[in-house]
């Protein structure tokens with residue numbers, strides 16, 4: 001360690017290495033046509049993904065793969081975060097519900113995208129994970145995030161309707177309560193739907209007045225959505 005007063009050159013070098021790796025990651029996602037908008041590009045360039053993974057995984061934080069985060073859960077691969085953000089077409093000022101906070105990385109991206117004018121409500125069923133995520137949000141000074149430990153399949157009625165709902169675990173179908181809590185004015189939901197252990201499709205649904213339209217996007221593999229309107 002070469003300390004110069006409070007300045008630690010090793011920490012500085014590590015941080016700048018991480019910034020370079022992060023830039024490489026977003027450039028690759030852009031090259032492959034996964035990152036399409038400047039807003040999602042900036043969000044993924046800004047939010048330090050390595051803060052959200054366990055210390056021993058930090059060197060792998062900018063590889064395009066899911067990683068374990070403890071409690072038998074995973075942080076999704078960067079291309080999946082990018083795709084879901086792009087499909088949802090998030091704008092500053094929106095009110096978003098996220099189900100499955102996990103590491104909190106995707107929550108932080110959403111927080112960046114809605115800016116200080118918007119709000120992100122996020123629900124996670126495992127308290128260890130919300131505790132960890134909350135401490136990172138405060139380190140990053142993300143003040144527009146509201147988090148609770150609960151069964152997200154039931155939504156968050158008091159704060160509905162939501163402009164966007166993002167579900168980061170796979171359910172057997174799209175819970176009707178979540179559709180009910182979407183804004184009737186082009187409210188959108190992105191959710192993996194299918195079997196408990198794979199064979200799932202990423203669905204984007206849009207509400208227009210009383211009508212609800214869905215589109216299948218691609219095959220995916222997520223951990224199960226466990227709850228009253230998910231898997232038991």
Ligand code: SAM
Pocket residue numbers: 073074075076099100101102103104105106107123124125126129150151152153168169222223224225226227230
């Ligand atoms: N976007 C997250 C990230 O960046 O780390 C991915 C999290 S992981 C793929 C899915 C999360 O959904 C897990 O942490 C799991 O505990 C949570 N989950 C599953 N069922 C849930 C439910 N009914 N309500 C809230 N969270 C749930």
